[in-house]
Amino acid sequence: MKFGVSVLLTIIASFAAGLYLPFWSVALVSFCVAAFIYQKPVMAWLTGFVSIFICWGLLAFWIDSLNDSILSTRMASPGLFPLGGSSSLLLLITAVVGAIIGGMAALSGSLLRRYLDERKASDY
Numbered sequence: 001m002k003f004g005v006s007v008l009l010t011i012i013a014s015f016a017a018g019l020y021l022p023f024w025s026v027a028l029v030s031f032c033v034a035a036f037i038y039q040k041p042v043m044a045w046l047t048g049f050v051s052i053f054i055c056w057g058l059l060a061f062w063i064d065s066l067n068d069s070i071l072s073t074r075m076a077s078p079g080l081f082p083l084g085g086s087s088s089l090l091l092l093i094t095a096v097v098g099a100i101i102g103g104m105a106a107l108s109g110s111l112l113r114r115y116l117d118e119r120k121a122s123d124y
Helices: 002-020 025-036 041-066 070-075 087-123
Strands: none
Touching: 002 025, 002 041, 002 087, 025 041, 025 087, 041 087, 070 087
């Protein structure tokens, strides 16, 4: 239950933050969601990874389909990225890079929450 809610909340908040903030705002969103909705660190990492993978993958696909893959095919050419002109591979790499960032930010948020909870418990 927490996993699904966290994924959905992270996707929606990341999309909204991306409209007004820089691209790295997905890390802030993943961090905050993982800090407020506590999960075990592995599940928090998976939540951040999956949600940003879906968000950035769908956004990259949508933007790519609007221009008939012209830009991504040119970027995937041997001159810039040696991907053999494969725009789909470039979209996959984009989603994976964002997913790693989201996963690590969510892991950091979860570990901060765990640290603060343990510190509060030891104060009593």
